[in-house]
Amino acid sequence: MDGEGQRATVAWETGTLAPVDRLRTERADSPTPGLVEGTEPGAGGKSAMFVHAQSFEDLTAEAEEEALRGAELDKSEEDCTEELKALEEQHNNDFSSDGRAKEEDVSSEAWRSHRKHVFVLSEAGKPIYTRYGTEEALSSTMGVMMALVSFVEAEKNIIRSIHADGCKVVFLTKSPLVLVGVSRTCQSDRELLRELQYIYYQIVSLLTLTQLNHIFQHKQNYDLRRLLAGSEYLTDNLLRRLDRDPGLLLSAVTCLPLASSARDVVSSSLQAAKAKSLVFSILLAGDRLVTLVRKKDQVLHHMDLHLVFNLVGSSSSFREGEGWTPICLPKFNTAGFFHAHISYLEPASELCLILVSTDREDFFNMSDCKRRFLERLSKRSAYQTLKDALKCPSYSVAQVGIPELRHFLYKSKSSGLYTSPEFPVVYESDEEQERLMGLYQDLHSCLHHPTRPLRSFYRCSETENLLAWVTSGFELYLCFSPLATKALAVSAVNKLLKWIRKEEDRLFILSPLTY
Amino acid sequence: MSAMRVDAKVVMLGKESVGKTSLVERYVHHRFLVGPYQNTIGAAFVAKPIQVGEKVITLGIWDTAGSERYEAMSRIYYRGARAAIVCYDLTDSSSFQRARFWVKELQNCEEFCKIYLCGTKNDLIMADRSVRQIDYHDAQDFAEEIGARHFETSSKTGSNVDELFQAIAEDYNDTAFQYMTEDTGVDLGQRKDSYFYSCCHNN
Numbered sequence: 001m002d003g004e005g006q007r008a009t010v011a012w013e014t015g016t017l018a019p020v021d022r023l024r025t026e027r028a029d030s031p032t033p034g035l036v037e038g039t040e041p042g043a044g045g046k047s048a049m050f051v052h053a054q055s056f057e058d059l060t061a062e063a064e065e066e067a068l069r070g071a072e073l074d075k076s077e078e079d080c081t082e083e084l085k086a087l088e089e090q091h092n093n094d095f096s097s098d099g100r101a102k103e104e105d106v107s108s109e110a111w112r113s114h115r116k117h118v119f120v121l122s123e124a125g126k127p128i129y130t131r132y133g134t135e136e137a138l139s140s141t142m143g144v145m146m147a148l149v150s151f152v153e154a155e156k157n158i159i160r161s162i163h164a165d166g167c168k169v170v171f172l173t174k175s176p177l178v179l180v181g182v183s184r185t186c187q188s189d190r191e192l193l194r195e196l197q198y199i200y201y202q203i204v205s206l207l208t209l210t211q212l213n214h215i216f217q218h219k220q221n222y223d224l225r226r227l228l229a230g231s232e233y234l235t236d237n238l239l240r241r242l243d244r245d246p247g248l249l250l251s252a253v254t255c256l257p258l259a260s261s262a263r264d265v266v267s268s269s270l271q272a273a274k275a276k277s278l279v280f281s282i283l284l285a286g287d288r289l290v291t292l293v294r295k296k297d298q299v300l301h302h303m304d305l306h307l308v309f310n311l312v313g314s315s316s317s318f319r320e321g322e323g324w325t326p327i328c329l330p331k332f333n334t335a336g337f338f339h340a341h342i343s344y345l346e347p348a349s350e351l352c353l354i355l356v357s358t359d360r361e362d363f364f365n366m367s368d369c370k371r372r373f374l375e376r377l378s379k380r381s382a383y384q385t386l387k388d389a390l391k392c393p394s395y396s397v398a399q400v401g402i403p404e405l406r407h408f409l410y411k412s413k414s415s416g417l418y419t420s421p422e423f424p425v426v427y428e429s430d431e432e433q434e435r436l437m438g439l440y441q442d443l444h445s446c447l448h449h450p451t452r453p454l455r456s457f458y459r460c461s462e463t464e465n466l467l468a469w470v471t472s473g474f475e476l477y478l479c480f481s482p483l484a485t486k487a488l489a490v491s492a493v494n495k496l497l498k499w500i501r502k503e504e505d506r507l508f509i510l511s512p513l514t515y
Numbered sequence: 516m517s518a519m520r521v522d523a524k525v526v527m528l529g530k531e532s533v534g535k536t537s538l539v540e541r542y543v544h545h546r547f548l549v550g551p552y553q554n555t556i557g558a559a560f561v562a563k564p565i566q567v568g569e570k571v572i573t574l575g576i577w578d579t580a581g582s583e584r585y586e587a588m589s590r591i592y593y594r595g596a597r598a599a600i601v602c603y604d605l606t607d608s609s610s611f612q613r614a615r616f617w618v619k620e621l622q623n624c625e626e627f628c629k630i631y632l633c634g635t636k637n638d639l640i641m642a643d644r645s646v647r648q649i650d651y652h653d654a655q656d657f658a659e660e661i662g663a664r665h666f667e668t669s670s671k672t673g674s675n676v677d678e679l680f681q682a683i684a685e686d687y688n689d690t691a692f693q694y695m696t697e698d699t700g701v702d703l704g705q706r707k708d709s710y711f712y713s714c715c716h717n718n
Contacts, residue, residue: 206584227584230531230554317556320536321543321578325557326588340557360591363560 014227040509041213041378041500042412042419088180106133115387118180118199121146122176122216129235135471145180145300149173161189167357177203185438187407188445195242201330202238203297205307206231209334223321224267239312241306244437247285249444250375250411250475251302252418255287257391260505265382267291267513268288273373274515275366279338279357284352285390287313289417289509296514301331301415303419308340312352319341322370324363327356341366343372350390394422402492404484406464409440409477410500412508419500419507443468447475471495521562521575523687526628528592528621529602530613531581533603534635537670538602539578542680547671555580557658559591565684572684581613593621596628597690600681605634605667612699618661630663633679638669 022041034250037043086162104111111133120129125146127135135142147440149171152159162169170192172179181194204212207227247253258266270281270293279298283290286311292302308327317323323342328334339361353373355366377383397405399421406426411418447454449472456469465480467489475490478496504510526533536555541547543563558579564571577592579585593599603614614632621628636656638646650679651667658665664682679713 004540015591229583230582231584233553311556316553317536317554317559320540320555321561321576323549323557323559325587360588451676474583 037473038414040412040414040471040498040502042410042415042417042510043473044412044508044510044512049436052101062284072481081224085486089414095384104133104507106137111338114376115184116198116239116243118179118235119193120199120203121178121180121181121225122220122222123178124220124222127220128177128203129232131236131239145171146178149178161192168192170196171434172200174200176212179223183468184347187438187441188220190439190450191445195239198238198242198248198306199235201303201304202235202307202310203228203310204330204334205304205328205417206234207338208328209330210336216244234314238310239306241310243434246420246437247302247309247418248306248438249437250409250418251304251440252411252416253289254418254420255507255509256285256290256389256393257395257506258290259385260510262382262385262389263291263509264376265380265509266386267293267509267511269373269376269380269382271367271513271515272376275357275362275369276353277357277362277365278369278515279358280354281369282308282354282356284309284312284354285393286350290351290386291509291513292515293513297383304329304331308354312342312354318352319344319347322363322367324366326360329356341370343370397421397424400496402495404488405471405478405496406481407436407479408496409475410496411471411475413474415508417508436479439464439466439479440468443477458489465489517646520573522572522691523597523684524575525598525600525683526575526577526596527574527579527600527602528593528614528617529581529587529600529633530604530607530610533581533602533604533607533610534576534670535580535581535600537603538600538633538635538668538676538679538689539576539644541670541676542674543576545673547673552561554582555609557585558613559589565680567681567684567688570688572688574680575682589620589643590624593625593628597624597687600631600633600679600683601626601663602635603649605649606646611649611654618663624657628659629690631679631683632658632661632663632665634665634667636669636671637674638666638671640667641669701704 015447025367100326114132116131118129118131119142121127121142123146126144127139127142129135130138143228149159158173159171161171166184168181168182168183168189170181170189172181172193174197177200177493179200181192181196183192187450206360212224215224266283268285270291273281273291277297280300281293283303292300292305307329311327312318321343323340325342326337327340328337332338337360338356338358339360339362341353341357343353344462345351345353353370357366357367357368378388399409406424406462407421409418409420423433423436427433443457443459443466444459447468454468455471457467458464460482462482464482465486466476467476467480467482469476476493477488478492485490500507527539529535531554532552537560538546539559539561543561555578558577560575560577562573562575577596579589579592599617601614601617601621603610616630618630623631632654634649634651654667655665657663664686665676666679666682667698668679670676
């Protein structure tokens with residue numbers, strides 16, 4: 001059904017991997033990494049930084065519930081090819097060109113053969129966003145999409161997806177918006193749906209859901225592009241990240257490797273620079289988290305954090321001066337704006353400080369918090385250690401000492417953090433990296449299958465052997481050279497977990513602070 | 516680094532992509548960044564000291580995003596501003612309409628804010644006169660009508676940019692001096708001018 005039958009796949013029992021009776025032993029004494037949540041390598045102390053939930057399921061659950069409410073409608077291939085043809089004909093019929101950089105002939109073969117399209121439209125069928133080409137040129141195509149949604153809805157049903165011609169069309173209705181993904185990848189509907197949710201929340205983070213609802217209640221026909229003008233590149237970038245960033249796949253973030261003593265000093269300096277309205281202080285080094293201090297009892301959802309990462313990473317705007325911008329963290333609260341003070345510690349530095357405040361009048365207070373933090377930090381040697389750490393933001397897989405191991409992703413579930421070495425030479429090119437990420441995505445889909453979830457999965461191919469393993473404490477994805485054997489893979493897991501345990505001080509944030 | 520002291524709050528206003536950020540970049544960092552257009556997110560603040568006679572005045576410049584999305588927020592950026600640089604693109608007549616909107620907004624909400632009407636991208640006009648959409652004299656007339664000063668600048672070449680900010684600083688210095696002498700008078704009914712200390716201190 002999923003087209004996975006032909007693959008050389010073996011699922012196997014994992015009971016022998018770690019002695020069960022030692023699961024609960026103390027972190028310090030335990031040479032065997034815990035398999036249970038909270039004792040795995042990288043598990044933060046008692047207070048996790050992020051909203052604690054079964055993150056992946058948490059993300060997709062909503063949509064699935066909705067879908068289950070209406071009787072499931074998985075159309076057969078024959079039914080749908082017709083509709084898809086109609087869609088494609090629409091592409092042929094309408095094209096217009098103006099001078100946008102994004103401009104691409106939507107009737108061309110090149111446009112049609114993009115691996116993954118994403119469209120956002122209003123319930124009135126008005127185009128809001130397209131990943132490729134211009135919205136204007138696609139207005140009738142989006143009209144057809146809306147027609148499909150309404151047609152099925154009229155029968156008291158919900159359209160979830162259409163599978164046809166090597167193509168998956170996935171629908172996500174989030175009133176007042178409709179999101180449509182068209183993919184030629186082998187990702188599951190669920191994965192695609194999750195990506196659409198990210199795009200939905202990206203839009204909410206700019207406007208708030210309250211404003212969004214308000215606008216469409218007053219004017220159904222509103223052209224939302226007016227309000228989103230200039231934000232398209234944020235969505236473009238987010239889509240790129242979804243293809244490439246393991247953090248978005250794992251619903252986790254990764255940290256800058258840093259000696260725990262230095263990280264503690266940075267954290268406590270940040271903790272000391274507090275203010276009444278301050279809710280989160282986040283220090284980033286590029287795409288990596290250095291530390292995060294939060295108000296007691298307030299936790300951040302990793303999705304919100306990824307949206308912040310995307311905002312900061314996509315724009316050079318914050319290099320210009322101190323940024324001050326309203327931002328909605330949709331997983332925290334879709335109704336209101338926080339106000340973020342965003343600035344780099346030094347002009348050419350990678351270190352970016354984000355201070356999230358509840359008060360829009362508090363810019364100068366936040367600016368002062370930054371100054372105090374920097375003052376305190378500059379006096380300590382930890383600042384130099386931090387700067388030195390920036391020079392090697394990643395590590396080589398060779399450090400682990402498993403010859404056949406090429407790459408891995410390890411996520412500690414309770415802390416919401418993951419670690420991964422840099423890509424080895426074999427995966428140096430962008431295409432190869434995306435291919436490997438595609439393989440990980442595949443494994444991830446299998447482990448998190450809605451009806452038949454797997455605990456582990458071993459897969460051989462001509463180019464690499466892969467092993468994925470999930471316990472209640474962690475998720476692990478390993479990539480071996482094709483010469484490696486299953487026995488070797490199994491023994492590698494233990495060795496790797498021990499290595500991560502040994503390095504966890506450096507790779508994870510073990511003692512997150514609150515104000 | 517000591518706590519930031521800002522004498523005069525200056526706010527940049529105008530339609531998106533007229534070149535507000537480029538203007539600030541040119542003035543503060545003396546550079547013009549070539550590359551794909553990147554819109555400002557929210558607003559960016561930068562403090563810049565400027566020499567006026569023997570005094571040093573620190574301008575606190577708020578570079579706001581032109582996007583309609585942030586319009587509701589704009590009030591917090593221009594409140595208490597001593598100067599507003601209202602920008603329009605010399606090659607885009609719709610941006611002048613937007614400039615009129617901002618002028619009206621300022622006149623209604625910020626009576627103590629002096630307006631500097633600024634036509635940007637003058638280098639494009641120099642290269643090809645036919646691309647000009649806003650006549651110099653029309654803009655000049657409008658400026659006189661609203662009591663604003665009028666500049667045409669190019670962030671690419673730097674033309675007139677320093678002059679614009681110098682004028683702001685000098686005007687500020689003059690009016691600050693005026694207030695000072697007024698303050699020493701015996702006018703008991705003088706209005707309390709909270710804008711004197713400008714920006715940041717009024718929360």
